[in-house]
Amino acid sequence: MTIVWILLAVAAVAVVFFLMNKKPDDAAALPPADDKPKLPESGGGSKAKEKDKGAAEFFDRPPPKEVPKTRPQAATVKATPVALGGPSKDESSDAEAPKPVESKPPKAEKPRFVEEDFGKPMVFDPATVRKGLAKTRGGFIARLADLFRGRKEIDPSVLRDIEEILLSSDVGVKTTQVLLARLHERLERNELGDEEKVWAALREEALAILGTPGRLKLKEKPTVVLLVGVNGAGKTTTIGKLASKLQAQGKKVVLGAGDTFRAAAVQQLEVWAEREGAEIVKGKEGSDPAAVLFDAVEKAKASGADVVLCDTAGRLQTKTNLMEELAKVRRTIGKALDGAPHETLLVLDATNGQNALQQARLFMEKIELTGVVLTKLDGTAKGGVVLAIAEELKLPVRYIGIGERAEDLREFDPAEFVEALFASRDALDAGAAESAA
Numbered sequence: 001m002t003i004v005w006i007l008l009a010v011a012a013v014a015v016v017f018f019l020m021n022k023k024p025d026d027a028a029a030l031p032p033a034d035d036k037p038k039l040p041e042s043g044g045g046s047k048a049k050e051k052d053k054g055a056a057e058f059f060d061r062p063p064p065k066e067v068p069k070t071r072p073q074a075a076t077v078k079a080t081p082v083a084l085g086g087p088s089k090d091e092s093s094d095a096e097a098p099k100p101v102e103s104k105p106p107k108a109e110k111p112r113f114v115e116e117d118f119g120k121p122m123v124f125d126p127a128t129v130r131k132g133l134a135k136t137r138g139g140f141i142a143r144l145a146d147l148f149r150g151r152k153e154i155d156p157s158v159l160r161d162i163e164e165i166l167l168s169s170d171v172g173v174k175t176t177q178v179l180l181a182r183l184h185e186r187l188e189r190n191e192l193g194d195e196e197k198v199w200a201a202l203r204e205e206a207l208a209i210l211g212t213p214g215r216l217k218l219k220e221k222p223t224v225v226l227l228v229g230v231n232g233a234g235k236t237t238t239i240g241k242l243a244s245k246l247q248a249q250g251k252k253v254v255l256g257a258g259d260t261f262r263a264a265a266v267q268q269l270e271v272w273a274e275r276e277g278a279e280i281v282k283g284k285e286g287s288d289p290a291a292v293l294f295d296a297v298e299k300a301k302a303s304g305a306d307v308v309l310c311d312t313a314g315r316l317q318t319k320t321n322l323m324e325e326l327a328k329v330r331r332t333i334g335k336a337l338d339g340a341p342h343e344t345l346l347v348l349d350a351t352n353g354q355n356a357l358q359q360a361r362l363f364m365e366k367i368e369l370t371g372v373v374l375t376k377l378d379g380t381a382k383g384g385v386v387l388a389i390a391e392e393l394k395l396p397v398r399y400i401g402i403g404e405r406a407e408d409l410r411e412f413d414p415a416e417f418v419e420a421l422f423a424s425r426d427a428l429d430a431g432a433a434e435s436a437a
């Protein structure tokens with residue numbers, strides 16, 4: 001009997017020993033610690049045990065700090081079932097994921113500009129333009145105001161006076177006739193009942209003549225812009241101002257010093273190049289301008305520049321006709337890059353009034369122009385010439401110069417221009433108060 005008890009005791013000890021050794025073996029069969037993060041609970045670890053120990057207490061507490069960090073948002077929440085192989089949620093996350101990827105255009109398909117604005121996009125700012133047009137407003141606009149003031153009725157004799165004022169204000173004969181004909185029509189329809197209505201009609205007709213803004217665009221890489229015009233018109237200054245706008249837009253600019261007539265012209269461009277961080281391509285004084293500008297385009301192509309701004313001379317040292325020389329320059333630039341120059345802008349000095357118009361006609365006979373830059377509007381009462389350029393030359397005014405600083409070159413916006421030109425006394429007073437503040 002004692003033996004039986006001894007055997008039972010040994011068996012019991014053996015069972016206890018077996019059971020004590022079995023636990024570690026089963027634990028070894030669990031996945032290694034490294035695999036745990038794949039499981040949603042994995043972040044828990046010892047915290048999960050804590051949670052089991054006192055769940056109610058734990059849930060009442062604010063969530064532990066790591067939870068918000070490691071648990072963001074819908075994407076992670078959706079991703080978890082995917083890792084666990086949940087089918088329906090897997091599909092939904094797949095369906096949503098490609099959207100942003102598809103919306104990005106493939107890089108290889110965007111080697112060129114997509115009609116990007118040239119220089120910083122314009123901010124509508126009639127107050128600045130108002131200041132620049134102060135002299136013009138003080139000229140024919142002030143005379144018109146004197147004419148209308150206090151009139152109860154607008155009759156055909158008033159139209160004759162309007163005609164006289166416009167004719168002497170560089171609006172030009174043809175454009176004045178167009179404006180007058182339209183005012184006559186309105187008068188016949190009894191639409192010019194009082195002073196306010198005449199002003200409104202003049203604004204509308206001026207806007208109709210100026211049309212919609214013809215903004216310069218970056219279409220090609222590089223976009224080549226050639227500036228032509230008589231000496232002193234403002235070509236080199238306009239190039240510097242454009243370079244400033246483009247550099248601010250993050251574009252790489254090459255300046256072509258195509259005015260080889262005098263060394264000072266190259267130096268003037270060098271100052272702008274240095275100030276704006278643009279590259280400059282120049283030749284020796286008296287060298288062939290076409291060759292210099294050919295090199296500038298080649299350089300821009302090689303260096304991946306965005307824009308080439310080509311300066312030209314307003315007069316030549318040789319007896320060659322300026323127009324023929326400029327036509328040759330255009331052809332040569334075209335040999336360096338197909339389709340270039342993409343823009344040929346005629347720079348006109350507004351202080352020349354109707355003479356500027358005459359100059360433009362001469363240039364247009366020989367050279368294909370794509371637009372006009374009208375400079376020095378700040379220094380003249382002859383701003384009405386803008387209307388003549390638009391009506392008679394049918395050339396878009398791309399920029400206007402209303403001062404010597406880079407920011408004084410403004411994209412031409414007909415609405416802004418008309419607003420500034422016909423600014424009422426109230427607007428002027430408000431502008432004066434603004435600048436005094």
Ligand SMILES: Nc1nc2c(ncn2[C@@H]2O[C@H](COP(=O)(O)OP(=O)(O)OP(=O)(O)O)[C@@H](O)[C@H]2O)c(=O)[nH]1
Pocket residue numbers: 229230231232233234235236237238259265312313314315347375376377378379400401402403404408
């Ligand atoms: N007030 C004012 N001055 C201007 C404006 N644009 C140009 N100028 C000035 O006009 C003068 C002549 O300008 P340039 O740029 O040298 O003229 P350009 O056409 O290059 O002349 P050339 O090189 O001789 O053919 C300079 O003193 C400029 O500062 C403007 O919009 N307003």
Ligand SMILES: [Mg+2]
Pocket residue numbers: 235236237259265311312
């Ligand atoms: Mg110059």
